[in-house]
Amino acid sequence: MGGDNAPSVEVEGAVVAAREFGIPITLVGxxxxxxxxxxxxxxQGLDILLHHASEVVGMHDAASDAVRRKKDSSVRVAFELLKNGAADAVVSAGNSGATMAAGMFVLKRLKGIDRPAIAQIFPTLRGKTLVLDVGGNVDCKPIHLVQFAIMGEVYARHVMGVEQPRVGLLSNGEEDSKGNELTRETNSILKNISFDYIGYVEGRDIFNGVVDVVVCDGFVGNVVLKLSEGLAEAVGKMLxxxxxxxxxxxxxxxxxxxxFSNFKKKVDYAEYGGAPLLGINGVAMICHGGSNVKAIKNAIVFANDYVRKGVNQRLAEKLETEFTMYMQQGNVRESVAG
Amino acid sequence: MGGDNAPSVEVEGAVVAAREFGIPITLVGxxxxxxxxxxxxxxQGLDILLHHASEVVGMHDAASDAVRRKKDSSVRVAFELLKNGAADAVVSAGNSGATMAAGMFVLKRLKGIDRPAIAQIFPTLRGKTLVLDVGGNVDCKPIHLVQFAIMGEVYARHVMGVEQPRVGLLSNGEEDSKGNELTRETNSILKNISFDYIGYVEGRDIFNGVVDVVVCDGFVGNVVLKLSEGLAEAVGKMLxxxxxxxxxxxxxxxxxxxxFSNFKKKVDYAEYGGAPLLGINGVAMICHGGSNVKAIKNAIVFANDYVRKGVNQRLAEKLETEFTMYMQQGNVRESVAG
Structure with a gap:
């Protein structure tokens, strides 16, 4: 109910997903x-249920407050359905901070994760790059970015199928002397972790494919996400x-x-549907507020796939073992405390 | 001497500017x-002088330390020439933080400005958008962003010729509830200032031209700058x-x-040359480390134009009167102190 064009686009996207892929849907709102x-x-013949929720978290609402206050909001009720086993995944085009907060509040976080992250896949010259966090966590501490890096690395390896994912930290220059307070401390912690951390990367590196995972706080990541969409669109129009x-x-x-149409397909965010919310006990896909029907449909298809392949279960297991290992290697808690 | 391909690209750019535009050049290094x-x-026949400087601030050097330590670095010596009247403007493709630090150290800041900002012009669907700061100021306080906003507004009005510039603050959403700690406080101060402040803008708004000036800290601005270049390049290659x-x-x-070639010209950063450094007592253009000959030439031409038109003088006067007025309106010092 919280998307910019809700619920018409969401309903149509769900109908298309149900019709074309036979995916059972519960519409909450x-x-x-x-x-x-x-x-x-x-x-006719589609497996679509309705589940009532009387409230809506709007784009203007402060995310976590609204989720706590609005007990009968569509996003919170949707996560309750997942928790009770009546659904396997949540897809939302509403306030992304609220979706994150509701997921965290209702389903709880995976062990070792302080803050879940929204992970967006970007098309690049060589393949794909995962960027996280692209929303939600606007004020981060180094420990959060370190957790995002580990989640991203595990996701790239076990879901995107990258054998040895290269992880970079988004900064304003490649040299260790660059960065802000947040990235400098994060950089020094990540250097002690045994995966393939290549250090700082710059804005241009997201699209040239030199890394598989780019880590940043949710404020910067969201600017990156929206800038990329806007620029790809503007470039097409200018041409x-x-x-x-x-x-x-x-x-x-x-x-x-x-x-031109192949190219458009390659850079069209709707093709990628939504972005997985990593770090919670369950599958959730976060879509743009302004999603079109295709984006909603693709997010539902992706979530369905994700559930059928047991991705989240595998991710949770891997995170639990590898996270602990990585955190010990990096002496992260100590570094942060120090 | 500090650029990625220094000094060959810099020298060739200077030679072309001297030959094609008759601009007198002093090469420092x-x-x-x-x-x-x-x-x-x-x-032959070109007005090119050489001025020796024995040291270089590298890309890996911490900017302000290096400038203070390396008294005979090319960037510092260049600003000394400007201070002593032997030059009218400085053009540098070296470490941008160091160029900013040297300009501030040698020439001092304009009255009321705590931190100078690098202002980059971006091509948009409707015209041009000025984004500042795009480097240098990686950890900002609200007062700094407020000063950037005022400098940007004055620059857009008096240099870019926009009658009533629209100013936006870059954030992760349009609603006042969005943003991080830094932008939320900045947003509430800017709302009390009488110019056309339209509130939060998102990454996509840089290219659709809904605002003339976009304000952000130098970390985010630098990511935006490099992402835009990388994406425009990637989009061209994919197509x-x-x-x-x-x-x-x-x-x-x-x-x-x-x-295609017209389009390339429109998005090619080299056409814009460098970015003016606003807030210091003198004209300085900051170019990319990886600038090509055309970018260096255009930055020199732009700086020359800037000096001949007395832009900085006018900007300084306007900043002095309007800055004071704006700051009083916004009760900025009080807001920040409170």
Missing amino acids: DTERLRQELGKHNV KDEIKQSFLSKLGYLFSRKA | DTERLRQELGKHNV KDEIKQSFLSKLGYLFSRKA
Whole structure:
């Protein structure tokens, strides 16, 4: 109920996912409005249930307060369904901070994790890069970034299938002397951890594919995420404007149309659906507030896949063993305390 | 001497600027190496002087320490020349933090400014957006961001010619409840200032042109800058890869070539040369470490223009009167103290 175009886009995305992939869906929210939206589609034979929730956490609400206060908000009720076994995953296009807070509040965190992180996959020249956190954790301590790094490394290895993931810390320069207070302390802790930590990386490294995992706080990560979408869009528009300037280049565009649409598919965030919320006891996908139908559908498909493959279970196990190992190696608690 | 490809690119850029625009240049650095580089070019009739400086601040050096320690570093000596009237502007592709520190140390700051800022112009769908700070000030207090906002507003009005510049504060969401500790306090101060402050903006807003000035700390701004360059480059490459997939689209590309090159010109950072350093008593342009010849040339041309038009003088006057006015309106000192 909390997305920018809720619930029409969410309902349509769910209908498409149910129709095309046979995924059973429970829509959580104001059932009267949900029924109205469902009435616009042919839902015959689809496995779609409605579950009432009387409240909504808005984009303007302060996340964790709202989740605690609004006991009957759609996002909180959705996580309750997961907790009670009535659902296997939560997909939300509402306030991402609230989705994180609700997931944490209802499902609890994985052992060793202080703060869950939203992990977004970016397309690059060589493949894909996982960036975390891209929202939620706006004011972080070094220990949080260290935990994000470990979660990202485990995720890249066990879910993205990267044999030895290279992990970088986002900064304003590659040299150890660069960075701010937060990154400098995080950098020195990560250097003592045995995975493939390559040190600071810069903004450009997200897209050239030199690392598999990029770690940053949620404020910076969110700026990165929205900037990337905005820029990819702007670049496409600017290029089209240029092409429209002459008949010849318009003709050329007709011939290259397929290439343009393939490219668009590659950078379109909707293709990636949502971003997994790592560090909680359950599967949750966080979508953009402004998600379109395709993005919602893809997030549902991804979440379904995630559950069927037992990804979160495997991730939790790996995190528990490897996290403990990494944290001991890095003498993290001591470093932070010191 | 401090750029990634120094001094060959710097010398060639200076030679081109001197040849094409008749701009008098003083090259500051190891004169033996500079003479060697100059020997590769036809410099007959060009107004190029050499000034020796025995030390270099490297990219790995901690900026302000290095500037204080290395009294005979090229960047510091260059600012001394400006101070003594032997030069009108400094152009540097070295360590940007060191350039800022040297400018501040040698020339001093404008009245009311605690920290100078590097202001970068970004191309957008509608025109241009000024983003500051894009480097140097990695750990900021609200008062610094407020000063950046005022400098940016005055610069947009008096240099970029925007009648009533719209100023936004970069955040992870538009709502006042979003942001981190730094932006939330800055946001509440800026709301009390009488210029056109529109509140929080997001990463995507830099390129859609809804604001003329975007304010952020130097850590975030630097990530934004390098991400934008990297992404624009990656997008171009991805599109070319797609086009190469078929004969037809390759043919189409031939017809659209001009549009592609116009587009490339629009997003190529080298066209913008460098970024002005705002808030010091003098003109300085900061270029990328990896600048090419065109970028260096354009930065020199821009700096020359800037000096001839008396921009910095006007900016200093405007800043002095308007800064005081704005600061009083916002009750800034009190807000910060409280």
